[in-house]
Amino acid sequence: xxxxxxxxxxxxxxxxxxxxxxxxxxQAVDAIIVERMQSSVGMIPDLADHLVSAGGKRLRPxxxxxxxxLCEYEGIGHHKLAAAVEFIxxxxxxxxxxxxxxxxxxxxxxxxxxxxxAPSILVGDFLFARAFNLMVETGxxxxxxxxxxxxxxxxxxxxQQLAALRDIDMSVETYxxxxxxKTAALFAAAAEVSPVLANVSTKKRNALRTYGQELGIAFQxxxxxxDYGGFELSLGKSVGxxxxxxxxxxxxxxxxxxxxxTKDEIAxxxxxxxxxxxxxxxxxxxxxxxxxxxxxxxxxxxDAARTHSxxxxxxxxxxxxxxxKSALTELAAFVVNRVH
Numbered sequence: 001x002x003x004x005x006x007x008x009x010x011x012x013x014x015x016x017x018x019x020x021x022x023x024x025x026x027q028a029v030d031a032i033i034v035e036r037m038q039s040s041v042g043m044i045p046d047l048a049d050h051l052v053s054a055g056g057k058r059l060r061p062x063x064x065x066x067x068x069x070l071c072e073y074e075g076i077g078h079h080k081l082a083a084a085v086e087f088i089x090x091x092x093x094x095x096x097x098x099x100x101x102x103x104x105x106x107x108x109x110x111x112x113x114x115x116x117x118a119p120s121i122l123v124g125d126f127l128f129a130r131a132f133n134l135m136v137e138t139g140x141x142x143x144x145x146x147x148x149x150x151x152x153x154x155x156x157x158x159x160q161q162l163a164a165l166r167d168i169d170m171s172v173e174t175y176x177x178x179x180x181x182k183t184a185a186l187f188a189a190a191a192e193v194s195p196v197l198a199n200v201s202t203k204k205r206n207a208l209r210t211y212g213q214e215l216g217i218a219f220q221x222x223x224x225x226x227d228y229g230g231f232e233l234s235l236g237k238s239v240g241x242x243x244x245x246x247x248x249x250x251x252x253x254x255x256x257x258x259x260x261x262t263k264d265e266i267a268x269x270x271x272x273x274x275x276x277x278x279x280x281x282x283x284x285x286x287x288x289x290x291x292x293x294x295x296x297x298x299x300x301x302x303d304a305a306r307t308h309s310x311x312x313x314x315x316x317x318x319x320x321x322x323x324x325k326s327a328l329t330e331l332a333a334f335v336v337n338r339v340h
Contacts, residue, residue, distance in 0.1 A: 013338075014330035015057050021327055022065045025079065029061055032083040036130045047111050047123045051090050060190040061086045063215075067208045068194035069324045077138040078194045084147060085190045087131035092154055092186075094124035099162065100245055142196040150189035157181025166246040168256060168276045175250055176217070179224075184216030191215075207318045211328065214312035218335045221305035224249035225298050228289050240285045246278045250304065252288075254297040267291055302336065309336045 019026065037048040061082035068078035096102070097110040098117045104110060112120040128151065135144045161178045164170055191212030195205040227242040228251055242249055252275065259267035274280050274288065292298050312332040319325050 014327060014334040015059065015062075018062050018066060018327045018331060019057070021069075021323060022062055025065045025068075025082070026058065026062070028076070028079045029058075029065070029082045029086070032079060032134070033086060036083065036087070036134065037127075039126070043115065043119055044123055044126055047094075047115050047119060048090070048127060050108075050111050050114070051093060052086070058086060059219075060089050060186055063187065063190040063212055064194050066324050066328055067191045068198065070208070070319055070322065070328070071195045071198035071200045071204060073194055073198035075197060077140065077143075077197045080134040080138050081143055081147070081193045081197070082190075084131040084134040085186065085193070087127040087134070088147065088151055088154075089186060091124040091127040091131070092158070094120045094127070096158065099158070100241070102241065138197065140193075140197055143193045146189050146193050146196065150185045153181045153185040157183075157185065161247070164248060166276050166278055167248055168272055170248040170253060172250065172253055175248065175253055179217060179220040180213070183220040184213045187216030187219070188212035204318050207315045210315040211312045211332070214308045214315065215332055215335060218305045218308040218312065218332070221250060221301055221308065222336060222338070225251055225301045225305070228292050228298060243274070243285055243288055244280065246275050248275065250301045251292050251297040254300050255292050255295045258295040258297065267295075305336050309333060 033052060037045050037052065039045055064078055064082040064085050094111055098112045098120050102110050103113045110120075111123070131147070131151075132144075135147055138144075157178055157180070161182060164174065164178065188209045189212070192205060192209040195208050224242065227239060227249065229239070243252075252271065256268065256271045256275075258264070259271060270284075270287065270291070274284050309332045313329050316325055316328060
């Protein structure tokens with residue numbers, strides 16, 4: 001595959017453009033988030049605020065807001081659903097950081113590093129509970145079904161990833177199944193819940209679900225590539241985290257497959273040592289990056305991300321032209337083009 005041709009990135013990124021469009025809605029969402037994080041148990045709001053205010057772009061709740069406008073929804077229930085989406089995402093991050101023994105999230109110390117593992121897990125549970133409170137308050141059984149199902153799928157994806165840790169023989173299909181569950185499922189649900197409130201056609205509801213699913217897969221493919229690309233500020237985490245944990249991501253899967261195909265025994269032995277045996281030396285991350293570049297595994301992974309980004313854009317076809325459709329189209333392209 002050829003390297004991706006990167007388009008110029010405008011001074012105002014598509015995410016910022018979407019934030020501008022949704023500014024009034026996001027103020028309402030933020031107010032709900034602040035209100036529902038409160039508890040008489042002081043550690044809960046302190047720990048939750050540490051994560052929620054860590055500087056993320058709130059991409060998933062933005063999808064809920066944007067899809068509501070795309071479907072011409074006129075109520076305010078989407079504000080509570082967007083807050084619920086953010087709480088689900090935040091809860092999974094708290095749990096992930098404990099499982100991954102992470103010490104940095106969006107450039108800040110992780111909650112588990114500051115407060116400990118047990119408080120992080122329990123506050124994550126609290127945020128899940130708050131999310132379900134908000135879902136119920138909208139009075140939409142359809143929205144409750146979508147987000148509760150997504151929560152189950154995310155948990156399954158995380159367990160599947162944990163079970164497959166250091167599995168050097170992981171297939172591309174299994175990898176895509178894992179990221180489809182642990183990452184893309186919430187993107188898909190975030191984009192689908194507002195169409196349910198708006199009572200639009202099944203065609204439009206499915207279109208937005210597809211948009212979210214494909215966007216989420218593209219997003220994760222790019223993040224997994226950036227882990228070896230030296231863009232720590234883009235990720236908000238340390239470069240090489242996935243490598244050090246022995247996670248099998250698409251770049252490694254492709255590089256190892258290339259080693260087997262070309263009978264490059266030195267490269268094959270290297271990947272088995274650092275992933276399966278988890279026997280890593282200080283220089284191994286640099287050696288891994290060199291192999292990924294040599295075999296074109298990073299560019300091929302980004303090509304795959306481009307394919308899913310294009311599928312997300314194509315999914316918006318049923319909707320008429322509007323600033324919201326343009327913003328979502330630009331967002332899907334930006335997910336890949338942010339690599340620079």
